Amino acid sequence: MKTSRLGYNTLGLLVFVTIGFPVYWMLNTAFKPAKDAIDPTPHFIPWPVSLDNFRRALSISDFWGPVGRSLIVSLSTVGIGLVVGLLAALAISRFAFRGRKIVIVGILAVQMVPLVAMIIPVFLLLNDLGQYDKLPGLILTYLTFILPFTVWTLRGFIVNIPKELEEAAMVDGCSRTGAFVRVVFPLLAPGLVATSIYGFIQAWNEYLYALMLLSQQHQTATVWLSNFTTQHGTEYAPMMAGSTMMAIPVVILFLLVQRKMAAGLTAGAVKG
Amino acid sequence: MSAAETTTPKVPPTRHSSPPPGTGPGAGAEPAPASRPGKGRGGRMGGSAVPWALLAPTMLVLGLVMGYPLVRLVTLSLQVFGQPQLWGFKPAEWTGLDNYTSILGDGEFWQVVWRTVWFAGGAVVLTIALGMLIALLLQRVSPWVKTLVNIALVASWAMPVIVAVTVFKWMFDSDYGVLNWLISKLPGVDYDGHNWFATGPQGLTVIMLLVVWGAVPFVAITLGAGLTQVPKELEEAARLDGAGPLGIFRYVTLPILKPIIVMLTTLSVIWDMGVFPQVYLMRGGHPEPEFQLLTTYSYTKAFVVNDYGGGSAIALITVALLLGVVAVYMRQMLKIGEVE
Numbered sequence: 007m008k009t010s011r012l013g014y015n016t017l018g019l020l021v022f023v024t025i026g027f028p029v030y031w032m033l034n035t036a037f038k039p040a041k042d043a044i045d046p047t048p049h050f051i052p053w054p055v056s057l058d059n060f061r062r063a064l065s066i067s068d069f070w071g072p073v074g075r076s077l078i079v080s081l082s083t084v085g086i087g088l089v090v091g092l093l094a095a096l097a098i099s100r101f102a103f104r105g106r107k108i109v110i111v112g113i114l115a116v117q118m119v120p121l122v123a124m125i126i127p128v129f130l131l132l133n134d135l136g137q138y139d140k141l142p143g144l145i146l147t148y149l150t151f152i153l154p155f156t157v158w159t160l161r162g163f164i165v166n167i168p169k170e171l172e173e174a175a176m177v178d179g180c181s182r183t184g185a186f187v188r189v190v191f192p193l194l195a196p197g198l199v200a201t202s203i204y205g206f207i208q209a210w211n212e213y214l215y216a217l218m219l220l221s222q223q224h225q226t227a228t229v230w231l232s233n234f235t236t237q238h239g240t241e242y243a244p245m246m247a248g249s250t251m252m253a254i255p256v257v258i259l260f261l262l263v264q265r266k267m268a269a270g271l272t273a274g275a276v277k278g
Numbered sequence: 279m280s281a282a283e284t285t286t287p288k289v290p291p292t293r294h295s296s297p298p299p300g301t302g303p304g305a306g307a308e309p310a311p312a313s314r315p316g317k318g319r320g321g322r323m324g325g326s327a328v329p330w331a332l333l334a335p336t337m338l339v340l341g342l343v344m345g346y347p348l349v350r351l352v353t354l355s356l357q358v359f360g361q362p363q364l365w366g367f368k369p370a371e372w373t374g375l376d377n378y379t380s381i382l383g384d385g386e387f388w389q390v391v392w393r394t395v396w397f398a399g400g401a402v403v404l405t406i407a408l409g410m411l412i413a414l415l416l417q418r419v420s421p422w423v424k425t426l427v428n429i430a431l432v433a434s435w436a437m438p439v440i441v442a443v444t445v446f447k448w449m450f451d452s453d454y455g456v457l458n459w460l461i462s463k464l465p466g467v468d469y470d471g472h473n474w475f476a477t478g479p480q481g482l483t484v485i486m487l488l489v490v491w492g493a494v495p496f497v498a499i500t501l502g503a504g505l506t507q508v509p510k511e512l513e514e515a516a517r518l519d520g521a522g523p524l525g526i527f528r529y530v531t532l533p534i535l536k537p538i539i540v541m542l543t544t545l546s547v548i549w550d551m552g553v554f555p556q557v558y559l560m561r562g563g564h565p566e567p568e569f570q571l572l573t574t575y576s577y578t579k580a581f582v583v584n585d586y587g588g589g590s591a592i593a594l595i596t597v598a599l600l601l602g603v604v605a606v607y608m609r610q611m612l613k614i615g616e617v618e
Binding site for chain 1: 292326328329330332333336337339340342343344346347348350351364412414415416418419420423424426427429430431432433434435436437438439440441442443444445448449451453454456464480491495503546548551552554555561573576577580581586589590593594596597600604608611
């Protein structure tokens, strides 16, 4: 028994190293002097620690412009998605009406359409609307994937709130809206936060639409990173610094919500 | 503290807990537990005007950004639509099914189809198999190893795709890539300067690894959550009846996890058939013919060759290929009562 545990642990460490390696290698390359990155013998410890790669990454081309645009697009998408999506989520989780099932199946089905397949007509649509290379156009198209996701996830959080709480409030004299605002909304708040952070990550990471629907001068952060080449070809060390800057905020946000999203649904295993 | 924790504090989670929602577009769509007796439709609440009013904004937005483009995709695929039509110099010309017949009669298209099926199939099988193995392994290791592996899983799960692509590009670089150095350490192997992207199959294998690396954490963590719901008594009973570890897995664990596995497999097929940035960026924005998958092929046809009609037809064929998988997925959702 003792030896088999040892074997499993060794295997586990192997899995840890394999899966963690790309992340480690990104950080390692980003923090070591650029010339060490192209040494034929790899340096496995970034020593001396250097921030030159970050400085270089910031100077190659405008960094804050794309980041600002990514922020605007992601925040607006999530904001609109949250307001519009919450209403729809309430409709399908708290009301009985003819056609409800079809709506639910529709929202599920919409999530299954690959974005790539839509890029041609979406491009033409924005072209026709005069929204090519404009941020509002991009925000609108991001709603294609943010909105169904928001509706579906919020629905999951809402069905976990016992209807009895709302009913009790209404018995005590609250109106329907009052019951929602005073009882359901406070309980839903953590779910709203988690959903919006998750939606933000998706919008922030989006690449294809950002690439196709905005011109070079108006690129977003993901496109900035993918265009990371200089006259000297690809400089990998600054590119890893750029990757680190892109990834760190996302990883932190992800860590914040990952458990909450899990908890929300695990507890949801017993609905009613 | 999540909403759920505050509202259902005293009820212990029962079997079939759902994995975390929201892991991509397919997200919330995870297996959720059995049915919800007593909850169901909110019977006594409200007439039918209110819910439709609440749904209206969503339907309006989705109609504009999803419905209209879908219809346009279909009509485009029946038209000759190129540069002149894009600039508005010439009206689009209806050609019936000409786009389809010329694509289906094109040998290159079929090559792309098989390559895509091979690529997506390989990625899905690898993802599910590795995810399952890691989930099983995590049940057997010491807590500190489990924590380490979980950290690695969540870190790679959280990596933006674009970042993952650039990191893999760097690791597999022919001159300074750490992979070539590592492989050259093996006795008798010299991989210095080896170009991983010289041939399609090898390059696509690297891209497949990248896709699998990004997808395994979600599968492993979801299956891990599922495994905790397998009743210990059942395993015990099977063991007493003389089942070996393999037998227990085959006849106890697997049937219980089946709904989750079906879900994960269908989602993975849909995601892996839709792989685009990985190929596009790895090949510097111009995937060579032997790297083309259905997604990049449709893109190239439309935006490089300027044949928007043909590109749309290819996109629609891709969607049609996925319909079967989507049907399985939806059926599973209906079966486990998530969509009641």
